[in-house]
Amino acid sequence: MSVGFIGAGRLAMAMAKGFIRAGAVPAENIFASAPDNLVGRAELRNIKELGIHVTHSNTALVSQSDVVFLAIKANVVKNVLEEISPFVTQRHLFVTPMAGITIKSVEEALPAETRVIRMMPNTPLVVGEGATVYARGEHATKHDGEMVEVLLSNVGWCFEGKEEYMDAVTGLSGSGPAYVFLSIDALATGGVKMGLSRQESLRVAAETIQAAAKRVLETGAHPSMLKDEVCSNNILGQSALSAIHKMEAGGFRALLMDAVEAGEDRTKELRRMGEVKNHVED
Ligand SMILES: NC(=O)C1=CN([C@@H]2O[C@H](COP(=O)(O)OP(=O)(O)OC[C@H]3O[C@@H](n4cnc5c(N)ncnc54)[C@H](OP(=O)(O)O)[C@@H]3O)[C@@H](O)[C@H]2O)C=CC1
Numbered sequence: 001m002s003v004g005f006i007g008a009g010r011l012a013m014a015m016a017k018g019f020i021r022a023g024a025v026p027a028e029n030i031f032a033s034a035p036d037n038l039v040g041r042a043e044l045r046n047i048k049e050l051g052i053h054v055t056h057s058n059t060a061l062v063s064q065s066d067v068v069f070l071a072i073k074a075n076v077v078k079n080v081l082e083e084i085s086p087f088v089t090q091r092h093l094f095v096t097p098m099a100g101i102t103i104k105s106v107e108e109a110l111p112a113e114t115r116v117i118r119m120m121p122n123t124p125l126v127v128g129e130g131a132t133v134y135a136r137g138e139h140a141t142k143h144d145g146e147m148v149e150v151l152l153s154n155v156g157w158c159f160e161g162k163e164e165y166m167d168a169v170t171g172l173s174g175s176g177p178a179y180v181f182l183s184i185d186a187l188a189t190g191g192v193k194m195g196l197s198r199q200e201s202l203r204v205a206a207e208t209i210q211a212a213a214k215r216v217l218e219t220g221a222h223p224s225m226l227k228d229e230v231c232s233n234n235i236l237g238q239s240a241l242s243a244i245h246k247m248e249a250g251g252f253r254a255l256l257m258d259a260v261e262a263g264e265d266r267t268k269e270l271r272r273m274g275e276v277k278n279h280v281e282d
Pocket residue numbers: 006007008009010011012033034035037038058070071072073074076080097098099120121122123174175
């Protein structure tokens with residue numbers, strides 16, 4: 001199976017590296033199309049070092065690939081689909097990770113009965129971890145879905161969901177790693193303020209987040225119950241409860257809920273951007 005990425009940006013390269021590292025797709029079966037303006041840029045050297053094939057032609061990439069990931073931004077999708085449409089055949093499966101862009105809009109821009117799957121991954125798949133939710137279009141078969149699921153399961157957890165939730169998934173897990181990176185940085189900075197070295201503090205913060213996530217996944221327990229395990233009820237303890245009181249007073253949980261909602265709202269705006277040719281935001 002040959003895998004192509006239209007757009008050789010951050011997500012595409014994370015996926016390509018993740019697939020190669022996991023042994024899911026050999027580098028020689030991976031293609032990426034990068035615009036001409038990448039020539040001479042450091043990104044192109046990094047991409048070439050991966051050993052994948054790089055072209056400056058989206059249409060050549062389509063001709064070379066069985067599975068085509070649309071790893072571009074919403075503002076160029078209309079033009080790109082118009083450009084490649086004459087080169088699309090029944091051989092192709094299109095997978096779109098684009099925030100906000102619906103399956104229907106991709107299907108309508110490509111030849112009738114083109115098989116399309118929409119998915120929302122996240123970039124930690126570069127290290128073989130992460131969460132991907134996908135939804136099948138009208139013509140994508142169960143087998144197509146299983147194929148995507150097997151491929152993405154090499155680089156994290158992947159499951160089929162409903163397209164109507166995909167904007168919310170974008171606000172939750174597509175963008176989620178950024179919220180967690182921010183949290184790790186903030187926790188580590190707190191440690192530094194209390195006298196730890198930056199390096200130690202960062203490691204302790206990252207290991208703590210990883211361990212807590214693992215505990216949720218392995219026990220299947222409600223996070224509030226696990227929180228109670230950490231918080232001593234005894235008046236002689238309560239250092240965790242004192243900290244949590246501060247977090248609640250600062251609206252910590254409401255802030256994270258608002259973040260997911262804001263991510264979803266912006267994703268819906270991106271959908272409108274995708275409806276216009278070469279949209280440029282003011
Ligand atoms: N980054 C993430 O964490 C995630 C991203 N996504 C989605 O993935 C998509 C890509 O995001 P991301 O990788 O972050 O964005 P990037 O901007 O890093 O990558 C997009 C790439 O597309 C290239 N490009 C622009 N126009 C064209 C064209 N006409 N033909 C081919 N390539 C073109 C850009 O080149 P140039 O820079 O030269 O313009 C750039 O390299 C988005 O739709 C996003 O919503 C989904 C989940 C997570």
